Amino acid sequence: MHPYNKTYEYLYVDTPAQLTQLCAHYSTQEVLAIDTEFVRTQTLTPILGLIQVFDKHQVALIDPVAIKDLSEFSSILTNPNIVKVAHACSEDLEALWHHLHIIPTPLFDTQFAAAMLGLGVSVGYANLVENLFEITVDKGESRTDWIQRPLSSAQCAYASADVTHLMALYEHIYKETQILQKTDWVLDEIHQLGLKKSIPLPTEIAYYSLKNNWKLKGKQLSALKELAKWRLEVARKENMAVNFVIKEIALFEIASKVPETPQALFDCHNLYSKQARLYKDDLLRICHAAKEQSNIQAVPRIQRLVEFNGYKACLNAVKDFVDHVALQQNIPAPVLASKKQMNQLLKWCWFDFDELELQGFKPDILTGWRGELFADYIQGKQLLNQHNLHVVIAGHHEIKRSL
Structure with a gap:
């Protein structure tokens, strides 16, 4: 159980005056749990239907269908002095970006933080609440129409419960990340994700x-x-x-x-x-x-990692390297670098051009908190090429795999 495991009377916010008063209150808070409900059945971008906020005392359900100008709330979401908390926030970030044109910051994602602590990779909200607090979360309204008005009492109750348990998750997990000095890594992970969400694919x-x-x-x-x-x-x-x-x-x-x-x-x-x-x-x-088109104008053929000699051996070498760093840093290896992220690194090193590079990004392994960790081991792109992999381990000796 947790201290927020009770039914809160929610405040339904559907007028500018209510929002102004609410945001004045939020500006004095240190932490806000947030969630969104949206519809995305046939659309490219999500259509925002509801924003839930919990400040440890009251749940507010903000209606973005009724309130057209949410700029005051956007200022709360981007206030650097207020930590926002979400779970598995990727789609929430997308919904907020397309509706408000902002990315909440700083944002603590309880799903990623839980993974960092070894509580499971990509563990769902309901499962994490049940595992930590032995509370069953009702997900019956998750697939309903959040654009229709009025919302049903069942929808509002479901939306309210989502953020009250979320605050409890944050308080439980945040303490552990602080003890292990990994809170900044969690915040940076979502900062990097937000940057990617805010830049459209060319x-x-x-x-x-x-x-x-x-x-x-x-x-x-x-x-x-x-x-x-x-x-x-x-x-x-x-x-x-x-x-x-x-x-x-x-x-x-x-x-x-x-x-x-x-x-x-x-x-x-x-x-x-x-x-x-x-x-x-x-x-x-x-x-x-x-x-x-002439042959000169033709698009260069798509490169594939499996076509490079020694790809599997090199991927295994990178995996060994990641496993070593993960063990040193007490992080689950899949959290430090998934297979997809390891392949990102190899593509960046080997390909004439790759999707990440064309968007102005570097591989995740060389960016943000991961980049800082790996900086002591990888000294630049030239250390990885099609023929050799140099991996410096613990700063003492070097492994070289000829491929």
Whole structure:
């Protein structure tokens, strides 16, 4: 059990005057537990339906549908003197960014902090509450329509309970991170995540995230690049999930066949006829332009790690290195660096260009709190290349694996 395990009367905030009074109070607080409810069924970006806040005494349910100007609350979310607490905040950050154009800071994520403490990687909110406090959280309203008005009493009760338990999680986990001197790492992790959420993916590299893109080359890959760019532009303009514009499998088929006539386009069996009719002119224009390209203009073929000699051996060497650092720092190895993050590092070192670099980012392992940890071991990009891996361990000796 925990001190906040009781039913709080929530304050429903749906007028500017209420919000002003609430924010004046929040400006004096040190910690606020926050959560959001949103709808994202067919849209590219989430539609914010509710913001829940708990200050240890009262739950406030802020209605972003009724209150159009939330700038006062945005100031609270970005106040450096107030710690905001969330759990598994990635989608919350996205919802707040697209609605308020801010990223809350400083933000303590209880899911990541729990992982840092060895309580489980990506453990869900309900499971963590049950594991720590033996309290069962009702998730029955989680998939309801948060845009409809009025919200039901069951929805409001569910939303309220989410943030009261969240404050308890924070107080329990925060003490442990302080003892282990890892609180700053938790805050920095979410700061780095927020930076990524606030920078949109350049449409020119949208094709990088498509499955099987490596199978195409030349004019087919040029077509795929432009098709993916066009699809993302349409999705952003209409706020429509990309697969509701055209499914990825259809995009790949069009790029593979590069049709030049309406009939050839309609013959693509993965493309719905409605989409073919609606986007016919754009799709054929892109295919025609790809066919007209010279070999010099063609998009460079997608590189894959598995095509590099010694990739598996090198990945294992990096994993050994990560395991060693994790043991020294008393951190679960998957939290310090997942396989995806290890592959990020190898791509950054080996590829002519990679998705992260094109967005202006470095690999996670070389950024933020991880970058500070690994700085004593990795002395620059030149230490990793296709032929050798140099790993300095504990500053005393060097392991070199010839690949």
